[in-house]
Amino acid sequence: MNITVLVGDMKTGRTGDILVTHALGSCLGLMVFDPMAKVGGLLHAMLPLSSINPEKARGNPAMFVDTGVPLLFKSVYEMGGAKERLIVKAAGCGNPMGKNEIFKIGERNYTVLKKLLWKNNILLKAESVGGTASRTIHFEVDTGGVLLSCNGTKGPL
Amino acid sequence: MRIDQIGGMIKAFPAMPGAALKLLTLTDAPSATVQQIEDVLRQDPGLTANVLKLANSAYFGIPSKVGSVRQAVMLLGLKRLVQMVVATCASAIIDRGVPGYDLPAGELWRHSLAVSVAAKGLAGELKIQAADEVFTAGLLHDVGKLVLGQFVQEEYTDIKRALAQGMTFEAAEAAVLGIDHAEIGARVLAQWSLPENIVHAVRWHHAPEKFGTVDIMLDVVHVANMLCLMIGIGVGREGLLHEPSPVVTRRLGLEPPHLEKVASQTLQWVSELSQALAVG
Ligand SMILES: [Fe+2]
Ligand SMILES: [Fe+2]
Secondary structure (H helix, E strand, O other), X not given: OEEEOOOOEEEEEEOOOEEEEEXXXXXXXXXXXXXXXXXXEEEEEOEOOHHHOHHHXXXXXXXXXXXXXXXXXXXXXXXXXOHHHOEEEEEEOOXXXXXXXXXXXXXXXXXXXXXXXXXXXXXXXXXXXXXXXXXXXXXXXXXXXXXXXXXXXXXXX | OHHHHHHHHHHOOOOOOHHHHHHHHHHHOOOOOHHHHHHHHHOOHHHHHHHHHHHOOOOOOOOOOOOOHHXXXXXXXXXXXXXXXXXXXXXXXXXXXXXXXXXXXXHHHHHHHHHHHHHHHHHHHOXXXXXXXXXXXXXXXXXXXXXXXXXXXXXXXXXHHHHHOOOOHHHHHHHHHOOOHHHHHXXXXXXXXXXXXXXXXXXXXXXXXXXXXXXXXXXXXHHHHHHHHHOXXXXXXXXXXXXXXXXXXXXXXXXXXXXXXXHHHHHHHHHHHHHHHOOO
């Protein structure tokens, strides 16, 4: 089944599911996959830190990287995923052109992600981050295969 | 000539319904009365129903129930009432797919709503006053894409080449097609006789520092547009190939928390407004 993950959302799936998310601009798309248990999850987080809007974060933790990433891992563990087997991939975190630091939400999303992963001893297996393109992800939970569409070209991540 | 073809399409662009245009001329007249507005709307019951529905929406947050056009004018003022009329009319024009920009049906409309609400929210977050027309300017800022889309599609190879040289998307449009979607949009709106500040905001929404005057409304639309693309609302082929103006950032006193706070609320605002506008 195709399961669409909207902006500020997180979904998990099992064999037979394809987790899809569209239009990753500055947002972070994070994929977690356990090849043994054949379970996976996809997060589409919009903003780096939940402290910007704690009320929103309570109702919708997937909107923020600092609350969405733990939620993603926890959900995959609950489905039988084990930390030592997890394959983690990241996409998105784009930024507009120019040097305007204020608009680099993508960069801030990526920084918060890296800090979280580092603290928890988790490595990224693959990533396609930064730049100006809008990205779309198709994550096949059976194989863990990720198809990345970006600027009219498609390829595995 | 391509540019003549584009010019022809601007001239042939759908007009606003008569009732909306009449209301727009009324807002320019300082002596407009509630009676005159009621008279105009009476000719279009569908429009009246939509206006009342919108007046009662969460977006405008009026605590009491708005049951008549008279009440709507009293509570919202003439300007905001006209905004609603324009919004209901605009949805019929904008709510469709735009192939050249890779926007599926509904995405340009969602983007338009988002820029409108985010611009208004940004002004609130920055505690500054933008003109009332910010709602309409946000809603209509990309109307030029409806004209330019097919040409972007046809000339995409050349546009891609221009982009590879480091141009912004709108600069590539202008370089290859002789005009960009912002200028086209402004011409369409001038044709509709919309107020000048809206026409200017649309014309300069990608290059606010090129507009000789400072207008907060233009500045917040510029920032809101970038933000909405970044959070994936109506971001198609152009991606994030635009440059946020440092001049605007400075004069607005914009900081990351303003931007991120607005971003965290935009999706909810969009769904409230689109529910209000959805005619059941
Ligand atoms: Fe635009
Ligand atoms: Fe736009």
